[in-house]
Amino acid sequence: MSLSPASSTLRRAVAVTAGAAALTLGLAVPALAHVTVNPGSAEQGGFTKVAFRVPNERDNASTSKVEVAFPVDHPLPFVSVKPVPGWDVKVVESKLPKPITTEYGEITEAVTKVTWSGGKIEPGQFQEFEVSMGMLPKDTDRLVFPTAQTYTGGEVVKWADEPRADGSEAEHPAPVLKLTPASAEGHGHDTATSDGPATSTTDAAPSVTPVAAGESASDGTARLLGGAGLLAGIVGVAVGVLGLRRGGRTS
Template sequence: MSVVPHARRVGAIASLAAISVAGLATAASAHVTANPKTAEQGSYAKVAFRVPNERDNASTTKVVVHLPTEHPLSSVSVRPVPGWKVKVEKSKLPEPIKTHGGELTEAVTKITWSGGEIEPGRFEEFDVSMGRLPTDTDQMIFKADQTYSNGEVVKWEEEPPAEGAEEPEHPAPVLRLTPEGGTETAGLTAQTKPAEKTSASSDDGTARLLGGIGIAVGVVGIGVGGLGLTRARSRA
């Protein structure tokens, strides 16, 4: 039996496996996310909202991030993004909240970036400095709206799933909050507001990509083993 057909079959299997890995990587990194993933309760932190463009035939032209009203923040500021206009909106709170600086009667509840463009195959990050982070919850959920040039609006608003449950199709960006002084975070301490841009941590897409590569390698191994067994039987 000729070796050439075997080589071609192995190549085809490897190609299919590579395509599967690419698909897994795309699916894992296509969500709007908050980076870094964690910050310390009671601290100030810089959060980058990472927005990838998911469409091949349209660009992202507007991004809206909703700040949770159940955990209002006394300090919110945004870093300018070249080519984009930003609008920060405040809302009056149902009840005043006591803070270190006094009493908080209104807080930022929505930030809108518009006028720019995220082309297909690209992403943009929108930095927000915020604090002090709440101490009575272990997470903050930031619902987001992504508008495309064709008029489509994707709402990233589904809450994170319970442990072991399947991830929703449009999960909202989540910032996990760790106990004060418990672990080192990418933000600064509660006494210092962030002044310089720090690199955002990579999301869990890397872990999923590595898992996909492992699956692909397994597929190739099974294919090669099957071809070898067939060849051995034909010789027999």
């Protein structure tokens, strides 16, 4: 059975649309598989905890080493890492090319690289490497962490491309942590994701006993009235007992 020209045109349009969608999805998959830092943003001037998420992009090899370079133009005075089962971690602290003056004094050395090795990220899997760090700088809106991913076959993929000015994604983008101005409530400390040595600049509230914390004005009034009623009852009983004693003596 032959198709009408309109039906033939419709079928071609559907085929072209489907092909374009498949091509778009095919191009989008590799873009989603790069190394990233999560969460992707934090407040300036505070501490935060992030995870470097590393997916394995190869079908015939495993990721065996991950090296993350830390910025030297905006060094982080405090860096600590969370152990990952099956992986060895090495934190490298180096002298800075130029000392940095901060509100905590002059910084001449800082963590410049963290390396995880000895483990494996198998094909189709990913691993997260957690780091706590601060104080986050206040004079920049982002921190870039160039990362090298090594596979068991010897291949090294460098995720080190800086963000592009036009907003488009580079071929091998480096993990980027965006920094936002500190909120009035947070005082520059990222309390939602932070496990650093300081999460707030406010003093701790004085402790309150559980009983006092649970009392209200009505509770206190009720207890006062209850006590008065109990006292009146005791007096009444005493008066009754004295009356009985007197009655017995009179008889």
